[in-house]
Amino acid sequence: MQLHDRRFLLLGGTGGIGQALIPQLLAEGARLLVASRRPESVTLPGDVTAVKLDLAANDLDRQLQAVTEQWPDLYGVIHCAGQNRFASVEQATVEDIDDQLVVNLRSAMVVAHHFVPVFKALDGGALVFVGSTFGSIGYPGYSAYCATKFGLRGFTEALRREMADSLVQVLYFAPRATATAMNPEPVNQLNRALGNAMDPPDQVAAQLISAMKRDQRRCFLGWPEKLFVAINGVLPRLVDRAMLKQLPVIRRFLDSGVQS
Numbered sequence: 001m002q003l004h005d006r007r008f009l010l011l012g013g014t015g016g017i018g019q020a021l022i023p024q025l026l027a028e029g030a031r032l033l034v035a036s037r038r039p040e041s042v043t044l045p046g047d048v049t050a051v052k053l054d055l056a057a058n059d060l061d062r063q064l065q066a067v068t069e070q071w072p073d074l075y076g077v078i079h080c081a082g083q084n085r086f087a088s089v090e091q092a093t094v095e096d097i098d099d100q101l102v103v104n105l106r107s108a109m110v111v112a113h114h115f116v117p118v119f120k121a122l123d124g125g126a127l128v129f130v131g132s133t134f135g136s137i138g139y140p141g142y143s144a145y146c147a148t149k150f151g152l153r154g155f156t157e158a159l160r161r162e163m164a165d166s167l168v169q170v171l172y173f174a175p176r177a178t179a180t181a182m183n184p185e186p187v188n189q190l191n192r193a194l195g196n197a198m199d200p201p202d203q204v205a206a207q208l209i210s211a212m213k214r215d216q217r218r219c220f221l222g223w224p225e226k227l228f229v230a231i232n233g234v235l236p237r238l239v240d241r242a243m244l245k246q247l248p249v250i251r252r253f254l255d256s257g258v259q260s
Contacts (some may be wrong), residue, residue, distance in 0.1 A: 001126055001169060001212045004029035007074050008126075009067065011035045011055065011111070012081030014042055016180035017130060017208070020201035021078065022048060024209055033071060035081075055081055055107035056099070064114040076126030076169075077115055079108050080208075084145040086187050088254050097144045104148035105155070112159055116168060124167035128212060129156050131174040133222065136229040137239065140250045160217055173211055174229075175204045176222035190253040194246060197222065 008025065012018035013034035022045065025032055032048045039050035051070075053063050068074060083103045085096045108129055119125025134142055135149030153172060160170035177183075177191055179198040191198055204221065211219040220226045232239045 001076075001171075001215055003209070003213065005031065006076065007031040007033065007071060008076045008078055009033045009035065009051070009071075009074055011053070011077065011079045011107070012130075016080075016182055017175070017178060017201045017204050018078075018080045020205035021080070021208065024202070024205050028209060028213075033067070033074075056102045060107060060110045061114050064111065068114070068118055074115075074118070075122075075124075076128065077111055078128040078130075078208075079111055080128075080130035081107065082130070082132075082182070084142065084182060086141050086184055086190075086254070088141060089143055091254070092144060100144045100148050104145070105151045108152055109155055112155075116159075116163070119168045120166055124169075126169045126171070126212070127156075127159070128171045128173065128208070130208070131156070131172055133174055133176045133220065133225045133229065135174055136220070137225075137232045140243065140247060141254050157218075169215065171211060171216060172218050173208050174218075174220045175199060175207075176225040178204050186253040186256045190250065193249050193253075 003025065008030055010018055010021060010025070010032055013022055014036055022032060022034065026045065026047065033051045034042065034044055034048055035053035035055070036042045036050050037052070037054045039052050042050045044050055051067050053067065054060065057063060081103055083100050085092055085100065087096065112127055115125065115127060129152060131152050132149045134146045135153040138146045153174070156170055156172040160172070163170055177196055177198045179200055199221070207219070207221060220229055228239060
């Protein structure tokens with residue numbers, strides 16, 4: 001995938017991995033639009049344009065149409081927006097569940113619904129979706145988040161196969177735990193207690209750009225996380241046993257009463 005002199009729409013670019021992507025994409029010569037619900041309040045480099053998009057809005061497709069009409073040279077979309085809640089099923093509210101479904105999964109599907117015909121008409125384009133290791137491994141305290149990321153992984157897999165006879169590229173990129181502000185302090189403490197690695201956002205962003213330039217279709221980050229993904233696919237009971245051993249520690253932080 002060529003990045004130089006191509007325009008990308010970045011969703012989730014105001015924090016975490018998305019924010020770390022901005023300078024690295026600019027260094028590759030890409031031109032950027034960064035989506036925000038309040039573009040007037042976003043501080044961006046001078047050569048980056050903020051556009052108004054609300055990923056949770058019922059009329060997201062209409063908003064995307066307005067962006068496409070204003071920037072008809074859009075080549076690709078990078079969807080790395082997301083929400084999560086570290087909470088047990090009984091702690092999570094219905095609003096928590098709805099928010100994660102809408103932003104993590106529905107918005108990605110609406111983005112594809114809008115841009116697939118646009119990119120097909122232009123004889124090429126790129127749809128890049130940032131998932132998670134938790135899109136392949138169900139993890140206690142993240143049941144709703146895992147459900148949305150499992151859904152995203154399945155959706156992109158089907159979409160990629162649907163687009164296999166076209167020039168529309170689809171990439172699913174799954175980082176492991178990343179040190180972003182989206183993580184509440186109990187999650188940081190839990191990762192330290194379990195010895196889980198947390199990658200810095202700029203490192204994850206660099207690997208995403210590398211995956212895009214290599215025209216990868218799927219990319220999973222981290223070791224031993226990639227091994228657990230493979231084992232979970234064929235011998236899930238082994239992962240069940242490993243999780244059971246971790247469960248007392250996980251419950252200690254789940255029961256701390258602090259959520260993101």
